[in-house]
Amino acid sequence: MPPPPSKTPKRTRRDGAQARFAGGKRPRPGGRGGPRRDTGADGPHWLYGLHAVEAALRNDRREVHRALATPNAAKKLEDSLAARDLKIETVAPKHLDKLLGPDQVHQGIAIEVAPLPALDLGDLPDCSVVLILDQVTDPHNVGALLRSAAAFGAGALIMQERHSAPLNATLAKTASGALDLVPVILVRNLAQAMEALKERGYWLVGFAEEGADALETTAPRHPLGIVLGAEGRGLRELTRKTCDQLCRITTRDSLASLNVSNAGAIALHWAASQAETKS
Structure with a gap:
């Protein structure tokens, strides 16, 4: 069974009315450093389900580390996966059940991703x-x-x-x-x-x-x-x-x-x- 993503150090955010984007344009350089709270997605984490995975794969600001998929799911997202030049780790549905939890509707695919970049x-x-x-x-x-x-x-x-x-x-x-x-x-x-x-x-x-x-x-x-x-x-x-x-x-x-x-x-x-x- 593939191991869960490893934890990475928390990053910093900017002060004032500045903010973090989960989408949009790339961040502007500069800005004062300051603490940023843990949003539950500060390190690598898994996204799953056909729609969520496809949108992440097509988002050029989204860093994708790994892709786990059943043969059927990989076929459905063949073009999006190929565009990322990712090596697909073929797994059985039960492996994804164990990785993500038995109650998660993963539709046969999960990708390990980094959080989206911060913007003001x-x-x-x-x-x-x-x-x-x-x-x-x-x-x-x-x-x-x-x-x-x-x-x-x-x-x-x-x-x-x-x-x-x-x-x-x-x-x-x-x-x-x-x-x-x-x-x-x-x-x-x-x-x-x-x-x-x-x-x-x-x-x-x-x-x-x-x-x-x-x-x-x-x-x-x-x-x-x-x-x-x-x-x-x-x-x-x-x-x-x-x-x-x-x-x-x-x-x-x-x-x-x-x-x-x-x-x-x-x-x-x-x-x-x-x-x-x-x-």
Whole structure:
């Protein structure tokens, strides 16, 4: 059975409102050194599942160390694997079960990868919509939100370094490849990052059950930042105050709230459809 990836020393990050991308452009040189928290993906780790692996293989910023696959899975991703000039280690499904855990749906393939490179908030690409998460810690929710962000054309996902979901294999599998498609920026101070976005012209809309404006009667302004909070607690007070507007998604009384990933998908579709209507 192939051994799990070895641990590597933690790297450093830059201070202030600077951040780490999981996607996007290459980092700018320079910047002051400072401690960076462990996100669960600071060293080599395994990505698995056909969509997640294919997206990682096609991402030229993603460093890939090893590839383990069943013959059938290797055949399905033959072109992407060949482009990497990787030596495929042929394994049986049970070997991947032992490596990744019996409950992981690996679809016959896993690759050992390095974390994606770090970038600053200033490297945010020009885009009309960004998704901002306030202490959403469930990797399944964040993965699903990344998938929706990719589907509806959001340019980046921004969340706080602390009290956020780790950028690990669970998140990558749920994101179905979107972790290697949508830039993920981790910031030290979310409110400061939101203020920086407002200085760049972004209109920040927070979503809360008690929001003054109903989403279906609201026209978004672009560039737009969609701000979502953790389930249960929702948006923190300072995050609410930093938003330009608070909206609510109208639901029936019998089901007053939505899962954050569902709310995010609705909000992203709203932003995308309104933009298409105006264009």
